[in-house]
Amino acid sequence: MALLRAPSVRIPPRAAVDRAKIELERRLGPSKVLTDAEACAPYGADDSDVEGRPPDAVVLAASTQDVATVLAVAEACDVPVTPRAGGTGRTGGAVPVAGGIVLATGAIARVKEIDRANLVAVVEPGVVTGDLHRAVEGEGLFYAPDPNSLDSCCLGGNLAENAGGPRAFKYGVTRDWVLGLEACLVGGKVLRTGKRTVKGVTGYDVTALLVGSEGTLAVFTEATLRLVPNPPAVGTLLALFSDVGAAARAVGAIVAAGVVPRCLEMLDAATLAAVRAQGVSIDDRAGAMLLVEVDGEGVEGALERVGEAASGQPGCVDVLVAQDAGQRDRLWAARRMLSKATRKLARHKLSEDVVVPRTRIADLLAKTDAIGEETGVRHLAYGHAGDGNLHVNFLWNDDAERPAVDLAIGLLMRATVDLGGTLSGEHGIGVSKAQYLPLEQSEDLIALQRRIKHAFDPKDLLNPGKIFPTAGHRAC
Ligand SMILES: Cc1cc2nc3c(=O)[nH]c(=O)nc-3n(C[C@H](O)[C@H](O)[C@H](O)COP(=O)(O)OP(=O)(O)OC[C@H]3O[C@@H](n4cnc5c(N)ncnc54)[C@H](O)[C@@H]3O)c2cc1C
Missing domain, CATH: 3.30.70.2740 (Alpha-Beta Plaits)
Incomplete structure (x- = not known):
């Protein structure tokens, strides 16, 4: 496997790691602390090609108190900690590039509350995203962020990556759905940020800062999420085009027609070939596809306008509307398997x-x-x-x-x-x-963010080697 070399980070001395292991076992009990190399190995990678160092210890945290204990021990022993949830990340965020402790939060996994009157859910970081969808939909409610990994990733990872997904076009990304957080800092302090109300502007928006901080500022142990009523109807449409340029132009035409689809997904010719190779039959004339989904009131009218905008584009080959929930589910199953299908190429x-x-x-x-x-x-x-x-x-x-x-x-x-x-x-x-x-951010902006990191984590113990370039990263 062609792996991406780890960044240059400080590796903790053996004596510090040994002290931390003894302290973790003493304070948490041996059943929550893995130290055997074989047992720790699966916690050393994620869904990227980033090569880390094997973790020296993995803590299977079961509560906020466990998380706080790990972060206190890490600071006392000067050993790095890498938070982890579902391990589906694609940029090496959960890979322990300096070794040390992996703090697995997947077992802190309760949906603690679904409050229909206030349209709020209180959840823990190990809840699998798809499970939260099912739980709130069972109450007639809706939580929109839907990464395509939703049956294997967890809310803790979604919060840390500010995950998006197909429905972000209409509904925004994870940050738009987070009202408040409980988060532990290096040293073991537990903070509550944000609020339980949609409105609230007290102080800096620390919640927004922590969401998307990629496990480098704090470890989430609870989140208060915004919900909305489940949209009454959903309609799905497939538009096929001769080439990807025609499909790209149709995207602009659909938006210009004044429709706000909840999803507007595109597949190019090589991706369609990978899907066909999985046995899915797609019109031979198609060299690109748009998958469009609308929801709410007036779905039929919206689908009609999307269909007109798409078919009005030169290069449109066909427009098909899913006739029932079964057809819709099959279309989405094909969309969600793209990652696996293309991996086979x-x-x-x-x-x-x-x-x-x-x-x-x-x-x-x-x-x-x-x-x-x-x-x-x-x-x-x-x-x-x-x-x-x-x-x-x-x-x-x-x-x-x-x-x-x-x-x-x-x-x-x-x-x-x-x-x-x-x-x-x-x-x-x-x-x-x-x-x-x-390439994207100025030196001053990067320096300001490094100072924010320093304010939260002066010894650079929480998920070191992430976000900011180090000497060990390949040069641009
Ligand atoms: C097939 C496939 C499809 C995907 N599709 C999408 C998609 O549509 N949209 C999208 O956004 N992403 C997608 N992803 C990427 C990935 O699923 C997301 O980044 C997801 O949010 C990661 O969640 P996780 O639970 O697996 O986190 P992990 O991989 O375990 O960790 C991700 C980051 O979160 C940090 N972290 C984990 N738990 C905590 C915690 N409790 N507190 C603080 N930090 C923590 C880690 O340190 C790491 O930096 C996809 C991945 C795959 C494999």
């Missing part, structure tokens, strides 16, 4: 999550083709076109191709910024993209 695959203004999608795709030609690296693209957030995937078989892949990624990052976009729409910066941060 080569030994290695890296999925980027760049964002450009919606009107520049066609430019980004053209630029991606040019990068593919220049570097000789195979690529495909699909994703949340309504948000301008595309998963450009690079594919390769031979480890010797890795330098060309790195070149392609660097060129993609630069092109994204040149088009007025941003490096990450939902996966975070983590380790994988830290070296590219200076």
